[in-house]
Amino acid sequence: xxxxxxxxxxxxxxxxxxxxxxxxxxxxxxxxxxxxxxxxxxxxxxxxxxxxxxxxxxxxxxxxxxxxxxxxxxx
Numbered sequence: 001x002x003x004x005x006x007x008x009x010x011x012x013x014x015x016x017x018x019x020x021x022x023x024x025x026x027x028x029x030x031x032x033x034x035x036x037x038x039x040x041x042x043x044x045x046x047x048x049x050x051x052x053x054x055x056x057x058x059x060x061x062x063x064x065x066x067x068x069x070x071x072x073x074x075x
Contacts, residue, residue, distance in 0.1 A: 005029060008058070010067050017062060026054035 005028045008017035030050045031037055039047035 005032075009062055009065055022058050022062070023051070023055050026051050026058055029054050 005025045006021075007013070008021055008025060010016075013021075030047060034047065034050075036043070036047070
């Protein structure tokens with residue numbers, strides 16, 4: 001696992017992850033999987049599309065995760 005990607009859900013983060021944090025995690029994931037820190041010009045479009053899709057999938061995942069006991073901690 002890429003150590004640069006941090007956990008984005010409570011209780012690790014006390015509040016919801018920001019759009020910037022989600023996009024940064026997606027970028028790190030795509031970099032790790034592709035093996036490229038920055039894509040060549042001929043791969044840029046597919047690289048950026050992958051980052052966008054992983055970002056959206058991450059938003060959906062975080063929105064759907066239920067952290068048991070989270071309500072009790074907030075009270």
